[in-house]
Amino acid sequence: MSLFGKSSRGNKRFGMDDDFEAKMRLLEARSEEQDYEKLKLKVDRLTLLCQALWHFVRQHQELSEEELTAYIEELKKKDEKTENCSQCGRVMNKNQHRCLYCGSQAQTDSYFDTL
Ligand SMILES: [Zn+2]
Numbered sequence: 001m002s003l004f005g006k007s008s009r010g011n012k013r014f015g016m017d018d019d020f021e022a023k024m025r026l027l028e029a030r031s032e033e034q035d036y037e038k039l040k041l042k043v044d045r046l047t048l049l050c051q052a053l054w055h056f057v058r059q060h061q062e063l064s065e066e067e068l069t070a071y072i073e074e075l076k077k078k079d080e081k082t083e084n085c086s087q088c089g090r091v092m093n094k095n096q097h098r099c100l101y102c103g104s105q106a107q108t109d110s111y112f113d114t115l
Contacts, residue, residue, distance in 0.1 A: 054068065086107055
């Protein structure tokens with residue numbers, strides 16, 4: 001998201017000169033770059049956490065890499081499958097928790113489905 005919103009392009013009418021607008025764009029770019037770096041750091045930390053959790057779960061539950069891979073493939077197939085609304089029958093948007101047509105709450109199997 002832009003630091004100054006989408007309206008910054010139309011600021012000339014408020015008396016802002018080209019130099020000022022260039023500085024504002026540079027600040028926006030730096031802010032977006034910082035957001036990207038923060039997200040990258042979070043993903044790296046979550047990856048490390050997942051690896052550590054998998055290490056302990058595998059040890060204590062005597063699971064194999066093949067079982068993990070098979071379950072990941074099962075989750076991928078589930079994610080690719082389209083779901084229909086239980087109320088109106090129309091195709092649900094996977095990124096929405098409610099039906100776009102009737103507002104019915106999407107059915108979920110797991111809390112992870114609500115994220
Ligand atoms: Zn619906």
